[in-house]
Amino acid sequence: MDLSxxxxxxxxxxxVRELLRRLAQTLAGTAYEVxxxxxxxxxxxxxxxxxxxxxxxxxxLIHRAEAVGGLGGAVVAGIQAATADWCLVMDGDLQHPPEVxxxxxxxxxxxxxxxxxxxxxxxxxxxxxxxxxxRTAVSRLSxxxxxxxxxxxxxxxxxxxxxxxxxxxxxxxxxTLRPRGFKILLEVLARRQLRLAEVPFxxxxxxxxxxxxxxxxxxxxxxxxxxxxxxxxxxxxxxxxVGAVANLAIMWALIALGMEYVWAAIIASEVTIIGxxxxxxxxxxxxxxxxxxxMRHRFLKSFTFNNLEAVIRIPVLWVxxxxxxxxxxxxxxxxLVAAFVVRFVFHALIVYAPQRQRAGAAxxxxxxxxxxxERAA
Ligand code: GDD
Ligand code: MN
Numbered sequence: 001m002d003l004s005x006x007x008x009x010x011x012x013x014x015x016v017r018e019l020l021r022r023l024a025q026t027l028a029g030t031a032y033e034v035x036x037x038x039x040x041x042x043x044x045x046x047x048x049x050x051x052x053x054x055x056x057x058x059x060x061l062i063h064r065a066e067a068v069g070g071l072g073g074a075v076v077a078g079i080q081a082a083t084a085d086w087c088l089v090m091d092g093d094l095q096h097p098p099e100v101x102x103x104x105x106x107x108x109x110x111x112x113x114x115x116x117x118x119x120x121x122x123x124x125x126x127x128x129x130x131x132x133x134x135r136t137a138v139s140r141l142s143x144x145x146x147x148x149x150x151x152x153x154x155x156x157x158x159x160x161x162x163x164x165x166x167x168x169x170x171x172x173x174x175x176t177l178r179p180r181g182f183k184i185l186l187e188v189l190a191r192r193q194l195r196l197a198e199v200p201f202x203x204x205x206x207x208x209x210x211x212x213x214x215x216x217x218x219x220x221x222x223x224x225x226x227x228x229x230x231x232x233x234x235x236x237x238x239x240x241x242v243g244a245v246a247n248l249a250i251m252w253a254l255i256a257l258g259m260e261y262v263w264a265a266i267i268a269s270e271v272t273i274i275g276x277x278x279x280x281x282x283x284x285x286x287x288x289x290x291x292x293x294x295m296r297h298r299f300l301k302s303f304t305f306n307n308l309e310a311v312i313r314i315p316v317l318w319v320x321x322x323x324x325x326x327x328x329x330x331x332x333x334x335x336l337v338a339a340f341v342v343r344f345v346f347h348a349l350i351v352y353a354p355q356r357q358r359a360g361a362a363x364x365x366x367x368x369x370x371x372x373x374e375r376a377a
Contacts, residue, residue, distance in 0.1 A: 004082035072179030114171035119159035124200030181220035
């Protein structure tokens with residue numbers, strides 16, 4: 001096998017046959033396999049199996065029981081399962097034209113790079129298939145921001161957000177990747193300095209179906225960027241900062257409505273505690289959730305900790321306000337900052353601690369990343 005094609009799919013049924021047809025057409029003479037990593041909720045797996053039966057090239061299907069890590073997690077699972085060392089990652093909706101693959105292979109064959117990126121933004125490429133001018137602007141801006149944050153590692157990469165690239169698997173440490181959401185190439189390039197080349201391509205219109213990109217994906221991307229650049233603690237700090245501002249704003253509003261400041265602080269704290277937990281779950285510790293037991297257990301630990309913290313913090317606040325006449329909202333801010341470090345340590349080491357016994361009765365199969373690697377052909 002010379003080449004493994006990794007195709008993440010989420011409800012892409014109507015595109016499967018056309019993709020395999022165009023791959024067979026352009027890759028005649030190359031020994032390749034296609035690995036579909038599927039998280040679909042519809043009949044896409046059946047369509048893949050049926051198409052595989054008619055395909056000359058081997059087609060494999062990994063249908064995941066749980067979409068751990070989303071699109072990025074699917075790509076990593078595919079690369080792990082690949083037979084060949086050269087892995088080509090592409091979308092399943094034909095926005096990444098198969099006809100570009102021979103150019104990527106030719107560039108890799110020169111032997112001096114670890115990754116060949118198919119770029120929309122290098123001269124000769126276009127992004128006209130991006131739905132709408134808002135999407136185009138968002139893509140351009142986030143590309144700029146990303147390049148500014150990794151000026152050295154992304155030097156020479158005009159399109160770190162593309163999902164179309166050819167990767168030499170031995171050059172990456174798959175275990176160090178923390179896939180979250182859509183941007184897996186960024187994760188690969190930011191972890192380790194790779195030798196990189198680019199080939200332009202025209203980002204096409206979708207063959208069928210609708211895009212799965214969303215506002216939530218955008219927020220996940222920002223969290224991913226923060227974590228890659230500054231580490232988990234700063235992502236935690238950003239979430240804590242947002243929580244602290246929300247806490248103080250709620251407290252200020254309740255006081256303005258005539259509430260006693262201690263009661264205002266209590267209510268503001270409870271609302272923030274719950275909101276904070278959700279942000280930690282889905283942004284900061286998203287990559288550790290699968291391995292750290294049940295969400296309600298984590299919530300219980302986090303909620304108990306934060307309430308204990310509040311139980312201590314609010315009397316301290318009272319003492320500060322009564323003894324020093326510092327304005328109550330300012331004093332609350334001081335106590336929130338002091339609580340931050342302790343809270344980070346507790347969450348990173350205790351709430352999201354990997355559960356060794358998760359295969360046992362306490363945590364059912366929930367965490368199994370790959371349900372089955374079916375050899376369909
Ligand atoms: N397995 C799996 N799990 N596949 C997914 C998931 C998921 O949770 N979400 C999306 N996919 C698959 C889709 O089925 C499709 O094959 C591919 O990933 C890209 O998803 P689209 O919904 O088509 O996203 P897009 O066209 O907006 O985004 C593409 O363009 C970006 C550049 O603007 C993707 O190629 C991105 O990787 C790329 O960065
Ligand atoms: Mn697409």
